[in-house]
Amino acid sequence: MPGLLEKLREVVLGSRCPDSNGTAPALMITVRCKHCGEEIRTRVEKAHAFQEQYEMVAGEHGEEPEVSGYLLQKEILGAKCQNLISLTMHFDPCTRLLKYEIQGGELVEVSDSD
Numbered sequence: 031m032p033g034l035l036e037k038l039r040e041v042v043l044g045s046r047c048p049d050s051n052g053t054a055p056a057l058m059i060t061v062r063c064k065h066c067g068e069e070i071r072t073r074v075e076k077a078h079a080f081q082e083q084y085e086m087v088a089g090e091h092g093e094e095p096e097v098s099g100y101l102l103q104k105e106i107l108g109a110k111c112q113n114l115i116s117l118t119m120h121f122d123p124c125t126r127l128l129k130y131e132i133q134g135g136e137l138v139e140v141s142d143s144d
């Protein structure tokens with residue numbers, strides 16, 4: 031019979047991220063420079079670049095910190111000009127992109143990368 035522990039693990043840990051693509055170790059981000067139009071591709075290691083964001087939630091032992099999402103801050107410089115592109119991305123706990131802010135350019139594409 032399926033272990034109770036397994037079931038509990040599922041409840042506690044999820045199944046929370048059913049369509050998560052969080053298994054890829056990196057993101058490939060493409061931005062376009064506002065100044066010269068150059069498209070710049072940059073690879074970001076999730077393990078290094080993602081900053082964990084916490085929020086306090088009521089748990090068994092009172093308030094406990096829980097990961098509420100991830101923040102990525104990246105400054106990107108192209109080869110053709112000196113315009114610095116500043117990108118901030120917000121992800122949910124399943125590392126799905128929620129929203130982003132960008133200065134000095136525009137976001138073209140974000141995809142998973144090995």
Ligand SMILES: [Zn+2]
Nearest residue numbers: 063065066111
């Ligand atoms: Zn440029």
